[in-house]
Amino acid sequence: MVLILALPPAALNGQQAQPASSRYTAPVITDTSSLKGPRQPIFFRHDVHTGQDQIPCMYCHYSAAISSEPGIPALQTCMGCHQLIGGGPPSHQAEIKKVRDAWRERKAPEWIRIHALPGFVRFPHMRHIKALGTQACVTCHGDVQKMAQVSQVSTLRMGWCVRCHVKNNVTRDCSVCHY
Numbered sequence: 001m002v003l004i005l006a007l008p009p010a011a012l013n014g015q016q017a018q019p020a021s022s023r024y025t026a027p028v029i030t031d032t033s034s035l036k037g038p039r040q041p042i043f044f045r046h047d048v049h050t051g052q053d054q055i056p057c058m059y060c061h062y063s064a065a066i067s068s069e070p071g072i073p074a075l076q077t078c079m080g081c082h083q084l085i086g087g088g089p090p091s092h093q094a095e096i097k098k099v100r101d102a103w104r105e106r107k108a109p110e111w112i113r114i115h116a117l118p119g120f121v122r123f124p125h126m127r128h129i130k131a132l133g134t135q136a137c138v139t140c141h142g143d144v145q146k147m148a149q150v151s152q153v154s155t156l157r158m159g160w161c162v163r164c165h166v167k168n169n170v171t172r173d174c175s176v177c178h179y
């Protein structure tokens, strides 16, 4: 396992633009086998896109605030930047080439789903984001801005849901969450 971390002391946890001096720099990763979470078909790094380059979550997961599913962005969203951005380090170039190849071949990457509730549970994303704000992603998903590979940090168990509902005075009727 070789992880070279280059975190400045004031590593970001918000999404607002910061003075260049306190900017988060995504670490160089030479070995991906020690990363938590499933390995995706393209090594898409949230720490690079959202931590270092500060692209807002909603830029890609724009439907989170308007639909019950945030959705994974289509390749078209990626190509808006990667038509031009080919990547600096060779490891980035190699992964970005996969994005461009997939686009040319009209073949969407088969992203592996990480968070998934059983079918009998209803979870309206947009209601939560409306109530908790677009910065609340971290409350449930952890510090995605620093994740090279996304992994699940909350249990997503019933007790987890109910505890927060109690705290926020939200209904705990069985029928609210269960069909």
Ligand code: HEC
Pocket: 040, 044, 046, 049, 050, 055, 056, 057, 058, 059, 060, 061, 072, 073, 111, 112, 113, 114, 115, 116, 137, 138, 141, 144, 145, 149, 150
């Ligand atoms: C440039 C586009 C882009 C941005 C910006 C982005 N994401 Fe993502 N997100 C993706 C893609 C592509 C995937 C699927 C691959 C993966 O899991 O890494 C994904 C997957 C995820 C997942 C896992 C979904 C699952 O399967 O359960 C979570 C959670 C997530 N993103 C949260 C965030 C948060 C929080 C932010 C802001 C800090 C953010 N994303 C910003 C593109 C983006």
Ligand code: HEC
Pocket: 042, 043, 044, 045, 046, 048, 049, 053, 055, 060, 073, 074, 075, 077, 078, 079, 080, 081, 082, 085, 086, 087, 088, 089, 091, 092, 093, 095, 096, 099
């Ligand atoms: C708003 C612009 C923007 C969008 C949209 C965007 N990227 Fe990127 N991406 C970047 C930048 C900037 C870099 C860093 C390039 C470098 O210097 O190497 C990058 C780097 C990458 C890399 C190499 C580093 C890494 O993350 O492993 C991959 C792969 C990548 N992007 C895939 C994607 C995919 C897939 C999507 C769509 C889900 C996407 N990008 C959407 C701007 C963007």
Ligand code: HEC
Pocket: 057, 058, 061, 064, 069, 070, 071, 072, 113, 115, 116, 117, 118, 123, 125, 128, 129, 132, 134, 135, 136, 137, 138, 139, 140, 141, 156
């Ligand atoms: C209150 C907790 C909570 C908050 C806040 C939250 N999420 Fe989620 N998220 C979840 C749960 C639970 C799931 C699994 C939902 C399911 O399986 O139906 C999920 C699933 C996802 C997925 C995968 C869905 C898919 O279609 O593949 C993405 C992407 C995601 N969230 C992004 C975000 C982003 C971006 C934000 C902030 C704008 C956010 N989430 C805020 C709890 C939350």
Ligand code: HEC
Pocket: 117, 121, 122, 123, 124, 127, 128, 130, 131, 132, 139, 140, 156, 157, 160, 161, 162, 164, 165, 168, 170, 171, 176, 177
């Ligand atoms: C971090 C706190 C938090 C967590 C965790 C959380 N919720 Fe919520 N939930 C809220 C808040 C706040 C609201 C109120 C939104 C509103 O007022 O519209 C809400 C509302 C809801 C609603 C709509 C209630 C209605 O009146 O129609 C459903 C359904 C729901 N949550 C399901 C879930 C499920 C299922 C989980 C677990 C997978 C979960 N929630 C986890 C905070 C949370």
Ligand code: HEC
Pocket: 117, 118, 121, 156, 157, 158, 159, 161, 162, 165, 171, 172, 173, 174, 175, 176, 177, 178
């Ligand atoms: C805030 C959302 C929420 C509320 C309210 C809620 N549940 Fe759940 N429930 C869940 C989630 C999420 C799961 C799936 C994860 C798990 O099994 O913990 C679940 C799972 C279950 C299961 C299956 C457990 C298993 O082991 O497979 C049963 C049975 C259940 N709930 C009954 C109830 C009853 C009865 C009520 C009302 C007293 C209730 N739930 C209220 C979110 C909720």
